[in-house]
Amino acid sequence: MNQVYRVLKIKIPWKLVEERPDVLDLAVRMRLAVEEYAKTLLKEITGQEEPRLTAEELDRLLTPDRRELARRIIEEVFPKYGLKRYIAEWAKFFWRDVVFHRAVPLNAQLRVGNERDMSMAVFVDLKSCIVRVRKLGIPPFAIELKKGNVAWIRERLEEGAKLKLAFLGVERRKGKELTYGKLYIALVFAREVASVESKAIVAVDVNRLDHGVMMGLLVDGKLRQTLKLPDRRTIKELRKLHEEISSLERRVARETDSARRMLLEERVNRLKSKRYGKIRSVVIQIVKEIIELARQNNAVIVVDTMDDETYQGLKEGNWSGEKKHYLDGLGQLRRRLKELAEWYGLPYLEERLYSTICPRCGAKMAEEKNRIMRCTVCGYSDHRDRVPLLWAKKRYWEILRKKQPVFPQFRRPSYF
Numbered sequence: 382m383n384q385v386y387r388v389l390k391i392k393i394p395w396k397l398v399e400e401r402p403d404v405l406d407l408a409v410r411m412r413l414a415v416e417e418y419a420k421t422l423l424k425e426i427t428g429q430e431e432p433r434l435t436a437e438e439l440d441r442l443l444t445p446d447r448r449e450l451a452r453r454i455i456e457e458v459f460p461k462y463g464l465k466r467y468i469a470e471w472a473k474f475f476w477r478d479v480v481f482h483r484a485v486p487l488n489a490q491l492r493v494g495n496e497r498d499m500s501m502a503v504f505v506d507l508k509s510c511i512v513r514v515r516k517l518g519i520p521p522f523a524i525e526l527k528k529g530n531v532a533w534i535r536e537r538l539e540e541g542a543k544l545k546l547a548f549l550g551v552e553r554r555k556g557k558e559l560t561y562g563k564l565y566i567a568l569v570f571a572r573e574v575a576s577v578e579s580k581a582i583v584a585v586d587v588n589r590l591d592h593g594v595m596m597g598l599l600v601d602g603k604l605r606q607t608l609k610l611p612d613r614r615t616i617k618e619l620r621k622l623h624e625e626i627s628s629l630e631r632r633v634a635r636e637t638d639s640a641r642r643m644l645l646e647e648r649v650n651r652l653k654s655k656r657y658g659k660i661r662s663v664v665i666q667i668v669k670e671i672i673e674l675a676r677q678n679n680a681v682i683v684v685d686t687m688d689d690e691t692y693q694g695l696k697e698g699n700w701s702g703e704k705k706h707y708l709d710g711l712g713q714l715r716r717r718l719k720e721l722a723e724w725y726g727l728p729y730l731e732e733r734l735y736s737t738i739c740p741r742c743g744a745k746m747a748e749e750k751n752r753i754m755r756c757t758v759c760g761y762s763d764h765r766d767r768v769p770l771l772w773a774k775k776r777y778w779e780i781l782r783k784k785q786p787v788f789p790q791f792r793r794p795s796y797f
């Protein structure tokens with residue numbers, strides 16, 4: 382059994398932030414205290430000013446014998462930011478998690494029916510659809526739970542999850558100056574999950590979001606079902622959005638009148654946030670389909686991914702803005718897929734499933750018209766979308782034997 386986590390971020394509406402500047406002020410103070418603590422601790426441990434560490438490296442560094450050092454730093458740093466004594470106490474208790482999340486965990490209670498209010502800092506009441514935040518040294522405040530939030534929480538409860546704790550978070554935006562943007566309450570849900578005994582494979586080829594993501598279900602070494610997402614219409618819509626944005630951006634560059642330029646820029650920004658939302662919803666939909674297929678068939682999810690170097694190369698390379706957004710979408714897709722696979726106990730693997738190497742003889746294939754690939758040595762040919770799935774078929778038993786358990790790429794916080 383593994384302890385797995387999912388996080389719901391509930392936005393604090395802008396109206397409340399405006400009416401209650403002390404909320405943003407508190408969130409920023411907590412964030413600054415946490416950052417100073419983490420920075421000081423890591424400097425003491427590594428001797429470096431701002432060490433760049435992966436989660437695994439952090440995990441190795443934050444050994445129990447550093448606990449006292451961590452506590453001492455928290456005691457020094459937190460009062461400087463005017464934080465209540467017990468906030469520092471929570472931070473000391475969760476000294477490692479604070480470094481990982483750059484936030485102080487708050488105790489939280491979820492009320493589904495008529496349970497007694499236990500006076501915890503974050504009180505999530507499903508009946509009245511309200512989240513109350515209190516005991517943080519400022520007057521309490523409440524935010525409304527949207528229908529979608531309530532539905533999300535109920536789904537987690539049905540899956541046997543429990544609310545473990547919460548964070549008061551503030552997003553930090555890097556512009557010319559560091560500014561603080563969105564405020565949110567994050568609710569961390571946890572549950573125990575047993576790894577699925579895998580009996581099938583769902584192979585996913587995610588190289589190009591603009592060509593669609595191809596997935597195939599393989600059972601007993603045979604390709605049983607294929608599906609390509611998103612549909613053509615959605616891809617077309619996205620392309621249209623990209624074109625609109627680039628043409629507007631060209632107009633902005635030519636515009637000499639500053640008032641008119643500002644109006645154009647506003648339109649560009651509106652379209653960009655629309656594009657962001659669209660890509661996000663496409664990603665959510667694709668991941669949902671993959672997870673459903675894998676759950677129905679107790680399948681291992683095998684994702685073909687280019688290695689990170691190639692990915693970085695493409696990101697930094699001379700790609701048009703359009704492709705960069707698709708790449709970001711792919712990054713989101715991988716993260717989300719991995720997270721949900723873990724949540725449902727589905728094994729998740731990343732393997733190279735080639736689309737340009739012949740699955741029959743291993744020679745290089747050449748691309749012909751309409752994305753048909755032909756092997757220059759043995760003459761085998763198939764649609765480019767199907768080649769990675771045939772690689773999964775070829776390696777079917779080897780992949781199943783790997784039987785990799787659910788393995789969090791990043792160390793999961795040890796809340797309890």
Ligand SMILES: [Zn+2]
Pocket residue numbers: 739740741742743744756757758759760761
């Ligand atoms: Zn061949």
